[in-house]
Amino acid sequence: MRIASYNINGIKARLPRLLEWLEETRPHVACLQEIKTQDEGFPASEFEKLGYGAIWHGQKGFNGVAILARDAQPVEVQRGLEGEPEDEHSRYLEADVHGLRVACIYLPNGNPQPGPKFDYKLRWMERLRKRAAQILAEEVPAVLAGDYNVIPRDNDVYSVRAMASDALMQPESRAAYRRILADGWTDAIGTLRPGGGVWTYWDYQAGAWQRDHGFRIDHLLLNPSAADRLSAIGVDKDHRGREKASDHAPTWVELRD
DNA sequence: ATGCCGCCAGAGTGGCGA
Numbered sequence: 001m002r003i004a005s006y007n008i009n010g011i012k013a014r015l016p017r018l019l020e021w022l023e024e025t026r027p028h029v030a031c032l033q034e035i036k037t038q039d040e041g042f043p044a045s046e047f048e049k050l051g052y053g054a055i056w057h058g059q060k061g062f063n064g065v066a067i068l069a070r071d072a073q074p075v076e077v078q079r080g081l082e083g084e085p086e087d088e089h090s091r092y093l094e095a096d097v098h099g100l101r102v103a104c105i106y107l108p109n110g111n112p113q114p115g116p117k118f119d120y121k122l123r124w125m126e127r128l129r130k131r132a133a134q135i136l137a138e139e140v141p142a143v144l145a146g147d148y149n150v151i152p153r154d155n156d157v158y159s160v161r162a163m164a165s166d167a168l169m170q171p172e173s174r175a176a177y178r179r180i181l182a183d184g185w186t187d188a189i190g191t192l193r194p195g196g197g198v199w200t201y202w203d204y205q206a207g208a209w210q211r212d213h214g215f216r217i218d219h220l221l222l223n224p225s226a227a228d229r230l231s232a233i234g235v236d237k238d239h240r241g242r243e244k245a246s247d248h249a250p251t252w253v254e255l256r257d
Numbered sequence: 258a259t260g261c262c263g264c265c266a267g268a269g270t271g272g273c274g275a
Contacts, residue, residue: 010263036264061264062274109275204261247262247275
């Protein structure tokens with residue numbers, strides 16, 4: 001079973017590319033981030049035509065997450081994270097589907113740092129950690145998939161120096177990420193590719209794609225029962241190189257049945 | 258040092274977020 005995470009950077013602008021990717025790769029579950037649409041604008045019928053059920057948590061203009069499932073309807077468990085009732089960003093959606101608990105995550109970027117956006121990022125990570133701990137206690141196979149906006153290690157970025165002051169690789173961001181892992185989550189790609197060099201994002205600017213100036217910020221975290229079933233990981237890198245592509249590439253894990 | 262892109266308001270372009 002393949003579970004993919006894909007920051008699509010606008011579902012309206014990306015729809016042909018997204019449908020093409022679904023048809024070509026047929027993931028069992030696809031977690032989408034940055035759909036950038038209100039709930040009314042979500043093109044559920046387009047996914048239905050391809051045999052995908054969906055749930056979504058939209059927002060006007062930016063953010064927004066969705067979970068698609070092949071030949072199944074995800075059963076929503078939670079939307080949003082507890083801890084800040086005034087936080088209206090649509091960044092978290094959780095469902096049961098295909099015998100798994102799946103969370104779709106769009107973690108705050110946090111730039112510029114230092115500043116209120118960075119503080120929000122760190123608070124959001126602690127709120128996520130609390131929810132993740134509750135999921136661990138349920139002991140169902142679980143995957144936390146999304147755009148974490150965290151570069152976990154120095155070998156997950158094309159240039160440490162170029163990104164040194166970025167919120168994505170500040171020590172505080174990395175420490176918060178490591179705390180989640182230390183609770184019992186396995187970073188699937190980090191674990192199967194300890195040497196690094198796997199990118200999931202290439203900026204639109206500065207010819208980053210052509211120069212292969214990328215980094216790894218899209219992660220799939222597995223609880224122990226899911227990690228026991230991990231058989232492969234991958235990045236659908238060729239989709240990043242197509243016309244009108246997202247700046248992220250689809251990133252996935254394969255779990256044994 | 259800079260290079261892009263999607264979305265919004267509101268009808269040009271500029272602002273925001275990334």
